Amino acid sequence: xxxxxxxxxxxxxxxxxxxxxxxxxxxxxxxxxxxxxxxxxxxxxxxxxxxxxxxxxxxxxxxxxxxxxxxxxxxxxxxxxxxxxxxxxxxxxxxxxxxxxxxxxxxxxxxxxxxxxxxxxxxxxxxxxxxxxxxxxxxxxxxxxxxxxxxxxxxxxxxxxxxxxxxxxxxxxxxxxxxxxxxxxxxxxxxxxxxxxxxxxxxxxxxxxxxxxxxxxxxxxxxxxxxxxxxxxxxxxxxxxxxxxxxxxxxxxxxxxxxxxxxxxxxxxxxxxxxxxxxxxxxxxxxxxxxxxxxxxxxxxxxxxxxxxxxxxxxxxxxxxxxxxxxxxxxxxxxxxxxxxxxxxxxxxxxxxxxxxxxxxxxxxxxxxxxxxxxxxxxxxxxxxxxxxxxxxxxxxxxxx
Amino acid sequence: xxxxxxxxxxxxxxxxxxxxxxxxxxxxxxxxxxxxxxxxxxxxxxxxxxxxxxxxxxxxxxxxxxxxxxxxxxxxxxxxxxxxxxxxxxxxxxxxxxxxxxxxxxxxxxxxxxxxxxxxxxxxxxxxxxxxxxxxxxxxxxxxxxxxxxxxxxxxxxxxxxxxxxxxxxxxxxxxxxxxxxxxxxxxxxxxxxxxxxxxxxxxxxxxxxxxxxxxxxxxxxxxxxx
Ligand SMILES: Nc1ncnc2c1ncn2[C@@H]1O[C@H](COP(=O)(O)OP(=O)(O)O)[C@@H](O)[C@H]1O
Ligand SMILES: [Mg+2]
Numbered sequence: 001x002x003x004x005x006x007x008x009x010x011x012x013x014x015x016x017x018x019x020x021x022x023x024x025x026x027x028x029x030x031x032x033x034x035x036x037x038x039x040x041x042x043x044x045x046x047x048x049x050x051x052x053x054x055x056x057x058x059x060x061x062x063x064x065x066x067x068x069x070x071x072x073x074x075x076x077x078x079x080x081x082x083x084x085x086x087x088x089x090x091x092x093x094x095x096x097x098x099x100x101x102x103x104x105x106x107x108x109x110x111x112x113x114x115x116x117x118x119x120x121x122x123x124x125x126x127x128x129x130x131x132x133x134x135x136x137x138x139x140x141x142x143x144x145x146x147x148x149x150x151x152x153x154x155x156x157x158x159x160x161x162x163x164x165x166x167x168x169x170x171x172x173x174x175x176x177x178x179x180x181x182x183x184x185x186x187x188x189x190x191x192x193x194x195x196x197x198x199x200x201x202x203x204x205x206x207x208x209x210x211x212x213x214x215x216x217x218x219x220x221x222x223x224x225x226x227x228x229x230x231x232x233x234x235x236x237x238x239x240x241x242x243x244x245x246x247x248x249x250x251x252x253x254x255x256x257x258x259x260x261x262x263x264x265x266x267x268x269x270x271x272x273x274x275x276x277x278x279x280x281x282x283x284x285x286x287x288x289x290x291x292x293x294x295x296x297x298x299x300x301x302x303x304x305x306x307x308x309x310x311x312x313x314x315x316x317x318x319x320x321x322x323x324x325x326x327x328x329x330x331x332x333x334x335x336x337x338x339x340x341x342x343x344x345x346x347x348x349x350x351x352x353x354x355x356x357x358x359x360x361x362x363x364x365x366x367x368x369x370x371x372x373x374x375x376x377x378x379x380x381x382x383x384x385x386x387x388x389x390x391x392x393x394x395x396x397x398x399x400x401x
Numbered sequence: 402x403x404x405x406x407x408x409x410x411x412x413x414x415x416x417x418x419x420x421x422x423x424x425x426x427x428x429x430x431x432x433x434x435x436x437x438x439x440x441x442x443x444x445x446x447x448x449x450x451x452x453x454x455x456x457x458x459x460x461x462x463x464x465x466x467x468x469x470x471x472x473x474x475x476x477x478x479x480x481x482x483x484x485x486x487x488x489x490x491x492x493x494x495x496x497x498x499x500x501x502x503x504x505x506x507x508x509x510x511x512x513x514x515x516x517x518x519x520x521x522x523x524x525x526x527x528x529x530x531x532x533x534x535x536x537x538x539x540x541x542x543x544x545x546x547x548x549x550x551x552x553x554x555x556x557x558x559x560x561x562x563x564x565x566x567x568x569x570x571x572x573x574x575x576x577x578x579x580x581x582x583x584x585x586x587x588x589x590x591x592x593x594x595x596x597x598x599x600x601x602x603x604x605x606x607x608x609x610x611x612x613x614x615x616x617x618x619x620x621x622x623x624x625x626x627x628x
């Protein structure tokens with residue numbers, strides 16, 4: 001029996017049992033579609049996080065106050081730090097070979113206003129080097145001056161959105177804005193850049209780090225960002241940084257120093273694993289569809305006993321019957337799989353349009369994987385009914401009418 | 402010339418619960434090439450079992466079965482299927498057409514299994530549809546055909562592979578007189594063309610038309626008449 005004849009014969013059985021066929025196709029399609037949709041979401045989340053981290057800047061080392069309890073490379077849930085991380089700590093790191101830029105960072109939220117236009121926003125204390133480390137580009141004016149970071153200075157660089165909200169069409173450069181009780185002169189406006197690490201860069205105000213400490217009334221830093229000369233020495237610089245700060249903190253290792261690469265690959269791993277897990281859970285629905293196919297096929301075999309007996313009488317071997325019924329299950333699950341993939345891609349695209357910030361798209365591998373799992377389960381669950389059919393005794397099959 | 406069918410001490414037993422049913426009990430039978438044999442006997446005496454055995458649908462519990470001088474009981478499932486496909490045509494009392502297939506598709510079924518290409522399938526089916534005057538019913542499904550038409554489709558299916566043997570199990574048992582007559586005409590014409598014909602029937606009139614008649618009672622041949 002040729003392949004085309006087998007397919008054609010199988011299609012006649014589909015034609016004869018349209019309701020049964022559509023139910024089985026539906027079950028398979030839903031299973032496959034859910035695998036496609038869930039992996040699309042997982043991949044979307046993974047790509048989102050990776051994009052966020054990549055836009056932080058490259059060759060980056062981040063120093064956190066406090067010692068991470070876990071050994072992983074993730075940003076730690078920071079416990080109480082015995083010693084503050086200070087601007088002096090940051091200054092001291094200048095002596096380490098291979099470091100090109102250092103930015104001590106503070107962060108907080110405060111109301112700002114200009115001529116009674118007021119809004120709450122994120123305030124970042126930084127220095128001149130921050131622009132280089134974080135790839136901040138300016139649309140107007142200039143960035144923070146290259147001064148001693150221990151010195152306050154009443155200047156501010158504002159995000160594109162802040163400029164729009166506060167000043168509208170009017171010129172912003174040289175204007176004085178108020179942040180709580182302090183006044184700052186706008187010296188620069190950043191170019192619109194979107195979000196990084198969950199912070200919308202267009203909605204921040206950057207002031208000198210010493211001014212920020214004064215504003216938030218704290219002697220400590222939130223982070224120190226370090227830019228290294230090249231990728232190769234990044235681990236060495238990391239170790240030197242830990243050693244240096246430990247020495248400064250009376251031999252107590254109370255900071256956590258991570259590299260951007262490590263964070264990225266950790267997130268990549270975790271979210272990748274998450275996607276696989278979710279896809280795995282979704283494939284359970286494919287198993288359910290497989291079991292359904294098996295049941296329906298078993299019913300079909302017992303309903304078609306006469307036909308099977310006849311096929312044997314006119315010269316079909318048991319092997320041919322086996323092959324015929326397995327093809328039927330395979331074709332069924334393949335059709336269901338194709339419908340499911342179309343459905344899954346459709347829904348993923350819809351979700352991508354509903355949530356434009358998430359790069360939702362089915363990864364290429366999932367199409368192949370879903371189809372082969374689906375085909376595999378179809379064949380697997382088709383084997384048992386097909387064996388029943390093949391083993392049927394033609395005499396009894398023909399006798400019972 | 403060796404006989405086309407030779408049964409030596411064939412037995413077929415069924416275990417039904419505690420009981421052992423001897424459907425066939427030591428059958429010795431020889432049928433010559435081109436012969437025409439009627440199998441008679443009361444219901445449940447083993448006639449269908451004998452036919453199924455000859456058609457390789459069933460395997461004997463004991464004895465040997467030579468087809469064209471070759472032992473068949475040792476053949477594999479695949480080999481037996483090939484023999485059924487190429488040498489044997491079945492005609493049943495209840496037609497056994499596949500309900501969802503058209504008359505033409507039913508006739509083409511054995512050729513489909515044999516892997517014969519579609520143009521040849523069509524030609525052969527067309528010839529038989531014409532011969533048996535069912536051309537206008539070619540695309541009808543079995544439930545749209547009369548009993549006589551169904552049996553003619555079934556005979557076309559049995560002959561389309563040009564078998565050496567036709568096994569007919571009460572082929573007219575489900576037909577009225579005139580349709581039965583027509584079906585007998587077709588089957589006997591096949592025999593006149595050289596096909597060996599073995600037919601189970603209850604009708605003594607029909608049995609008398611055969612070249613030889615056997616009578617089976619309780620799985621044993623009790624009478625064997627030759628004309
Ligand atoms: N598959 C089977 N299982 C048990 N008994 C069977 C089976 N097939 C046939 N028989 C028994 O074998 C005997 C002969 O059956 P069969 O050849 O169909 O008779 P006939 O065709 O002459 O009416 C009967 O008693 C029947 O009940
Ligand atoms: Mg019978």
